Amino acid sequence: MDVPGWPLDDRGAAYGDGLFETVLVRDGQPQLWLAHVERLARGCAVLGIPVPERAELERLLAAAPPGLQVLKLVLTRGSGGRGYRPPLPPTPRLRHQWLPFAPDTRNWVEGVRVRLCHLRLGSQPLLAGLKHLNRLENVMARAEWSDDAIAEGLLTDSDDRLVEATAMNLFWQRDGRLQTPWLGRCGVAGTLRDTLIERLGIDEVDVSVNELRKASAVWVGNSVQGIWPVRDLEDAEGVALANWSLNSVHRAFQAEAHALLGFETCFEACFDTRFDNLGK
Structure with missing residues (x-):
């Protein structure tokens, strides 16, 4: 009907x-x-x-x-x-x-647990970056787990290169530099991601999951939920791969992003403090 x-x-x-x-x-x-x-x-x-x-x-x-x-x-x-x-x-x-809508401020504060997905994203450079309606890959990836303690799943392509999370973009810091996956083959170029790349000079890199394990801080985020710091990373079978203690670096990146979304007052209220912006 x-x-x-x-x-x-x-x-x-x-x-x-x-x-x-x-x-x-x-x-x-x-x-x-x-x-x-x-x-x-x-x-x-x-x-x-x-x-x-x-x-x-x-x-x-x-x-x-x-x-x-x-x-x-x-x-x-x-x-x-x-x-x-x-x-x-x-x-x-x-x-x-x-x-x-109400943001999940608990994830802002406590950070999240994420896992790798079995599903691999197909490569189609012509559609890379677009938010088109063909989202069956994301649906199938999100169906891989039902544990509410896992907030997101990380997606790679057929060459095991990092792309994104199922509904968010991925960011990390390594050797003092902010980085995010290059999306020239597949993935959605989020509006928050693109704005942060321009404001903070984030490097777009084409790397494997192993590089993520070397990061000093990791985040997932989008233009609705804001930024969630990643606390724990697991493989698709639930085996721990890495974990991070949340610190001022995590909070400074969140503060930059949340100011763009009008969340700065709400974010600061979660900690009863202010956070210096990155690079300021």
Whole structure:
């Protein structure tokens, strides 16, 4: 049965032919909005889907519920075409959803336990970095564990190169340098990740999991939850690979990221203190 406003022949539902964005919105003010709009436009250029009018997006924001919300935008090519052959011209369909949100501040403070996933991400440079609707790999990876004590799973490609977490990007510090996986083959280039790369000069590196074990600090994060410091790393069988004691380096990186998301007051309240920014 068709869902109202979302016909069964929509190409996003049938083929994953589309893009999505999840935007943190505080009292009608979207966080990292320009980065989200730019990533959506990049995806549209690659897929050949017309970019939504900025006025249409602004109208959605004008109707934002009060408080802290997550706005999910789903843009598909619409209906039409024959089989995999897309319609020319496309008639895009934009849907949205508002969800109330509260960050997991316990993970901010205590850090998290993460594991490696069995699943390996496929390589497709043309789609690398985009937040497209083909997320079955992430779904299958997240289905590998049900233990709530494990907050995230780390994904590698077929050559065992680090890529990302199932729903977050990955960061670490080694020899005094901040690093994050290079995403030239696969993975989602998060808006928080890209902004932090620009602000802090984070190095994008193409490395294996073994390099991560040499890091002095590790984090996972995205533009909704903020940054979670990693306390424990396990392999896919639950065998401990590394652990880290949380320190001022972890907190300084969190403070930089959380200021970008408007979480700075909430973050500092968790510790009743202020944290000096990295490199300041």
